Amino acid sequence: xxxxxxxxxxxxEREGKKYKAVDDEGNEIHFxxxxxxxxxxxxxxxxxxxxxxxxxxxxxSANWWxxxxxxxxxxxxxxxxxxxxxxxxx
Numbered sequence: 001x002x003x004x005x006x007x008x009x010x011x012x013e014r015e016g017k018k019y020k021a022v023d024d025e026g027n028e029i030h031f032x033x034x035x036x037x038x039x040x041x042x043x044x045x046x047x048x049x050x051x052x053x054x055x056x057x058x059x060x061s062a063n064w065w066x067x068x069x070x071x072x073x074x075x076x077x078x079x080x081x082x083x084x085x086x087x088x089x090x
Contacts, residue, residue, distance in 0.1 A: 009021050031063075
């Protein structure tokens with residue numbers, strides 16, 4: 001199970017969501033659309049980052065997690081490196 005700064009990330013059991021992050025207090029954040037591939041460092045990544053840049057993203061929010069997966073910095077996807085090293089979740 002990948003761990004990231006106090007969160008455990010697993011596959012989500014919620015319909016339509018791909019991942020679930022659970023903090024140390026048991027709060028769950030479901031994020032990522034099931035059925036879609038994350039492609040950071042591509043035109044698709046840049047498009048996602050541009051669309052999501054204006055959404056408030058406090059640390060730990062669903063948008064924050066998604067922007068981490070897409071390697072967003074501002075309106076650009078800056079890296080083709082996968083988040084968590086390699087995440088082996090569905």
